[in-house]
Structures are given as structure tokens and as C-alpha cells.
Amino acid sequence: MNRMLAIAWLRYRLMLNRLRRREGVWNLVGGVLLGLLWGAAALGAAVAVGFLMKAALAGGDQDMLFKLQFGALLAAMLAGVWLPLIIERGQAGPVTSRLLNFPVTGGELFWMSQAALALSVDHLLYYPLMIAVALGVFLGPGPAWLGMLVLVSLWLCILVWAHAVGLTLEAMLRGRRSREIVGVLTVVIIIAMGMGPGIVEKALRGRDPAEFPALTMGVDVLKTGGKALAPFQAAAGLQAVRAGETAAALGHLAGIWAWTLPGALLARWIFVAFYLGDRGSLRRGGRRPGASRPIMTHQALPWELRLDAGMLSPVALACAAKDLRVHFRSLSGRLILVLAPLLMAWIGWFVLKDVAEAALGLQVGEIHFFGMLFYVAIFANSQTTNNLSFEGSGVQAYFLLPGPLTQVILGKNLALWVFQAILLAVCLAALAVVKSWPDPPTLLAGVLLYAAIIVMRTAGGNVLSILFPRRRELSSRHDKTPLMSTLLGLLMFAATVALAWVFAVLPGLAGHPGWQPAALGFLLLISVIGHRWSLGAVAGLLEDRREPVVAALRKKEE
Amino acid sequence: MTHAIETHGLVRAFDGFKAVDGIDLQVPCGCFFGFLGPNGAGKSTTIKMLTGLIKITAGGAAILGHDVEKEALAAKRVIGVVPEDLALFDGLTAAESLAFTGRMHGLDRRTIAGRSGELLELMDLQDTGRKLVADFSHGMKKKLSLAAALIHGPEVLFLDEPFEGIDAVASRHIRKLLEGMTDRGVTIFLTSHILEIVEKLCTHLAVIHKGRLVAQGTLGDLQRGIGLDGDGAPRGARSLEDAFLGLVDAGDEPTRTLSWLE
Known part of the structure; x- marks a missing residue:
């Protein structure tokens, strides 16, 4: 007792x-x-x-x-x-x-x-x-x-x-x-x-449930069970x-x-x-006995080889390749890649089709497409505003290795951009399945708008990640981003969306709707310049805050 | 240049408390340097300052002539570190971890592939395959961290408790490897609580106690009581353990017992 x-x-x-x-x-x-x-x-x-x-x-x-x-x-x-x-x-x-x-x-x-x-x-x-x-x-x-x-x-x-x-x-x-x-x-x-009842309700609207014997049988089984x-x-x-x-x-x-x-x-x-x-002890991290395998050395991924040919520094490339692997291996990254296209298809199929009139200075097709892009951009919020989360105690390597922190941050951002680009591609493919792609000018404008939002968010996210770091395990199902960081991240997102919207709408209001891609291209350009300009300050902030950052990220997730 | 590592009045304070209080270290090039002290004495804090993990409150430090704060990148190019927390990324495999470290040091792919193969074999990590660091045992992580610290061929190696949690076979391999490195002129700065290992490996020693350096010299000097600060040092001590206990004021303490075990 x-x-x-x-x-x-x-x-x-x-x-x-x-x-x-x-x-x-x-x-x-x-x-x-x-x-x-x-x-x-x-x-x-x-x-x-x-x-x-x-x-x-x-x-x-x-x-x-x-x-x-x-x-x-x-x-x-x-x-x-x-x-x-x-x-x-x-x-x-x-x-x-x-x-x-x-x-x-x-x-x-x-x-x-x-x-x-x-x-x-x-x-x-x-x-x-x-x-x-x-x-x-x-x-x-x-x-x-x-x-x-x-x-x-x-x-x-x-x-x-x-x-x-x-x-x-x-x-x-x-x-x-x-x-x-x-x-x-x-x-x-x-x-x-969450979505099932809505989908069933839409499917059954105006029809007799008796037409679906599997449904009635399922209800009977549930009642008996x-x-x-x-x-x-x-x-x-x-x-x-x-x-x-x-x-x-x-x-x-x-x-x-x-x-x-x-x-x-x-x-x-x-x-x-x-x-x-x-059974438990076998799973506690100990090595299992087994036949020897040949030594595996690091295999370069195709994009790493291609990127090497570019002008980025080896440090930025090493960080980008590492972070990209981690994004793809993390549960949150995998969930985003699975769920974002599903949600995009669902939104495209059920929600936005009800929008049938031009509004806010945009045509119906633009509202549909840009609206969906905003939804997609919301994903990966925690990766952006808590972009050191998966480093754990590995974050110390950035301070121990001889790479400039500006290049480290650039590499990490590059990984996020590539991840977001892949996400966009997958979502566009999903959109093509349930609907159809918008006309080429709208598609171009949408991609520019999306890219500008992502670049601006990444620049702000760098600061939030250093100010409010929190460790997250690769297999974590929960978003561990601190509340203050999430709140500021969402405000920042709203501000970037509003700014992007202004650039998308202005040409139409000025009577030159054809200039929309150019206006959004200009926004993307100044976003990239702003991001590049902010890197030095962000690196300085990380250098100054290395101790609280290391301390926060070494704490095991609770 | 005569010293691989040099510090002058090195201080680190946390909210007014001085964890390291004005230490002056001189570590000769090519030596195996043991940095000893009881728990909380300031060993890890000193290593963290020397390797750039934390800021220096006062004083200064240089590695192979590079000021660790003003010429941080130059200093980092010549060092390898196994820190207290190992600084590994959970989301990578062993081979990827080494590749990342190698690339951060600017090594080319062929060199990285060759060296990581040798390192993984030496550390008995060649069978880990696609297993992520997150799933490694503590000993495996330690060996990987050591491998990462060696991949670029550092001139000065900082090891914070490197043998803790490592099996006897790997420990022997690593000891031989480290001894070979010092023979080739690499300086090794090691902290360890295992005095037998320190006694076996180190040629030079320093003892830190309550943030202050209480002794510095060769192993023989310390065992003979030479090179000690102050008057309380035990002259003519026979073993490193005796010398160490005397230096940290624990040599003359009566043996503590528990009332119910007497």
C-alpha cells in the first residue's frame, strides 16, 4: 500500500x-x-x-x-x-x-x-x-x-x-x-x-441515404457495437x-x-x-546483433551536386543540404507534405468554389489561386519561426565550426525555400487533379507572390527563431514553438500577406492589370535584397544570444 | 610559437558568480594536456570559452596565436572539439554527420568519403547504416562526436570527458590514436574524471578548483609537488590521485560514514 x-x-x-x-x-x-x-x-x-x-x-x-x-x-x-x-x-x-x-x-x-x-x-x-x-x-x-x-x-x-x-x-x-x-x-x-461529416453531407445533399447501403450498414454496426x-x-x-x-x-x-x-x-x-x-530493451537505442554491412559513406544528393556548381559558399550549401534532409525526415515535414496538398485540394473543391464574384481588385480565378497559395504558405509556420528547433545540442556545431554564421543562416533559409518550393509543386499537382491550373499570367503572378511571402517570412522567422528557440524532436507530433513566437509569426504572416496583396491589386486599380507579374516580381526582388541585408544583423544576434540558444535547444523536449 | 593554447586572466561570470576566475594557462604545442578539477570547478566552462561556445567575461585566450574572440574563424579552423553535449544533429546518420562537418571545414567530397570511412571503421560505427543519431546510444554518440572532431585533421583537439560511456575496446583504439596524434605534433586538451587515464596519457596537467588554477606543470612536476601555487600544496605526493586530492582540499578530509552502515 x-x-x-x-x-x-x-x-x-x-x-x-x-x-x-x-x-x-x-x-x-x-x-x-x-x-x-x-x-x-x-x-x-x-x-x-x-x-x-x-x-x-x-x-x-x-x-x-x-x-x-x-x-x-x-x-x-x-x-x-x-x-x-x-x-x-x-x-x-x-x-x-x-x-x-x-x-x-x-x-x-x-x-x-x-x-x-x-x-x-x-x-x-x-x-x-x-x-x-x-x-x-x-x-x-x-x-x-x-x-x-x-x-x-x-x-x-x-x-x-x-x-x-x-x-x-x-x-x-x-x-x-x-x-x-x-x-x-x-x-x-x-x-x-473533422472533414468527414462535411464531405458526407455534401455528397448526400439532395439524395436519399438509402442509396448508400454501405453507409446505412455502417450506422447499424455502430449502433449494435x-x-x-x-x-x-x-x-x-x-x-x-x-x-x-x-x-x-x-x-x-x-x-x-x-x-x-x-x-x-x-x-x-x-x-x-x-x-x-x-522487447523494450531492444528498442532502447542499443545496437542489434546482425551481419556486418559495408561501410556507408555520405552520398551526395542530386540537388547538392547541382547547387555546388553555383555561387553559394560551401558552408551555406552544407547547411542547406543538412537542413533539407532534416525537414524531409521530420514528422512535421512529412505531415506538411502529405496534408498540404490534401487540404489544398479540399479547399479548391469545397470552399473556394463558392467564391464566384470578382472582389478586392482581383478576378475570380486570381482570388481562388492566390487564396489557396495563402493557405499553403501558412504551412511550415513552425519551421520558419522556430527554425533551430531540430538542431538540439547540434546547434553548438555552428559555433564550433569555422563557418560564418551569415552563411549558416543563409543555408538554413535556402533549405526552407527549397522545401517550400517542393511543397508548392506538390500542391499545384494536387490542384491540377481536382480542378485545373489557372491561366499562365495568374500562375506566374501566384508563384511570385508566394515566393515573396516566403522570403519575407523567412527573414522575420530568423529573428523569432533566435529570440524564442525551443527544441523539437524529429518524431514530435506537437508544434513546440513558444506561444509568443507563434503569435508574432502569425502577425508577421498577416503583414506579409497584406503587403503582397497590395502589390497584386495595385496594377489592376491603376488600370494596368498586365503589370501584376512585374509588380510582384519587384516585391520579390526587394524581399530578397531585404533578406540579404538582414543576414548580417541576424548573424550578430545569433552570436550574441548563443548561450541562451544553446541552453534552450539542449533541453529535452517535455 | 611555443604555446598551442594561452590564456590571460580568463574570467567567466554568471550573474556575478565567477565560474572561472582569472586563469592563466600555457599549453605547450604537441603536448597531451590534462585539465583536472572536481565537479563544478570550471573545466567545461573554460573549454567552452576556448572553443567559442560561450563568451569571455574578462581576460583573453589564443589558440596557436589566434585570439579566440577577435579571430574566431581562424581559431576554429585549427581546432577539433568533443564538447560536453557532443554537438550532434539528431536528424543525420553517422556518415552524413561526418560529411556535414567535413564540408563545414571546406574538405572536398573525395577526402570526406575516404576519411569518414576510416573514422567510422575505427569507431566501430560502420554498421550503423541509415540509423539516425537520434537512435544512437550515448557511447555511439560520443564516438561519432570524436570522429567529427578529427575529420579535418585538427592541430588542437579539445576533449571534454571523451572516455565516458565508451567501451574498453574502442577506448583502447582511441587512446592509441590520440597518442599517435601527439607524436605528430597535435596538441590535445583533455578533461576527465578518470585519473588513471589522465596519468597514462597526459604529459602536462593543470588543476582548477573553484574557478581558480591551483596547479600547472608536467605530470612529474605535479606528482612531486612542483609548480603549485600557494603554500598548501602537498609536496612529495606519490600518485596523481594523492596530488589531485591535496590540491582540491580533499586529501586530509576524514572518511565520511553513514550512521546506519557503521
């Missing part, structure tokens, strides 16, 4: 210390406020459900009572299983894994860590709802002990599945590649959930208790345990395989 309490305490302590450490006092204040907000929401929901259940009990409205209890218990299950993953970012087990040094058996550690979950802050949040339902059990008819047995069984089921899902996810996230796969899948699922869920079984069990049907209640109780036992077995298996066994 003492050890279980110690584990529970450790989790609280680590959470509080993390709040205290990350951003100082304001983060702590923010954390406390957020905690109070969560607490108020949890208590408020419980009180509301409690009053509604009381009214339903008094009115004998069994149907309403069932719906309220099912809703409350489903919310509790979702909160119990998924909130820890969101709050602790899929790290349910780090506390456990560090306890293997202590003189406890694997079995003890498993049960202790599972029991400690019951006291963790993310599980406390749904307890008020469970207590409200429990009060309903005592106030309602039927044997209270049986109702409480149903509720306690559901609570155990939630704990067991929270443990199982947390451990499974953490085991999956140990490998960098699997972290990336999970990251991509998560984002794709979120986007599918939903009834098998543990919260539904619990709510049905409570209903049976109120009706005095003990046998039916016991049947639903068995239904809950039919979920609990596999959850416990899964948690136990993952725990044994990845914490106590050798």
Missing part, C-alpha cells in the same frame, strides 16, 4: 515539477488556473447530471434516467481512458519503468502501477460524475449493493483499459518510426473526423437493478467484466513484454 501511494505521489510530484520547471511562475499560474477550470467543469457536469437524474427519478422517467446515466458513464470512460493520453502525451508508463530498479517483483509493480492510476489527477476528473450516478443508485429503487457492484466494476474496467491503452501506446511510441506512424495516423484520423460497450452495459445494468431484475443486472455485470478481463490481460502482456522482457 505504501509503495502504491509512493507511486501515486511520484506522479503528482512529477506533474507539479514539470509545471514549475518549464516556463517559470506563469506556467505554474496557468497550470493552477487550468486545474481549477477542469475541476469546475468536472464538478459542474456532475451537479447538472445529479439534478437531472433526481428530477427523472422523481418523475419516474426511466428512459431519461437511462440516457443520463449512459451519457455520464460513457463520458467517464472516455475521460478515464483518453484524457491521460492527451494530458501525459502517451507517457503512461515512464514512472513505472523507472521503478524496476527497486526490490519489487514484476507482478507487484504491475498491480501497484495500475492501482496508482486510480489516484492520478486525470482519473480524479471523472469521479464526480461517477459519484453523481452512485448517489442516483442509492436514491433509486432496487438493491443498492448490486447497483454499486455494477458501478465499481465499470470503474475497474476504466482503470484497466486506461492502463492497457497507456502502456500499449507507450510501447509503440518507443521506436522513432512507430512514433511517426502513430503521429501521422492521429492527424489523419483527426482530419478525417455501441450497445456492447461497457458504459452501455453498466447503464443497462443499473436500469435492471431499478426494475428489480437481478438476473438481467448480473448479465450486464458479466458484460462489463467481459471488457475488464481482456483489458487486464492486454495490460499485463504489454507490461511483461516491454517492461520486464527484452
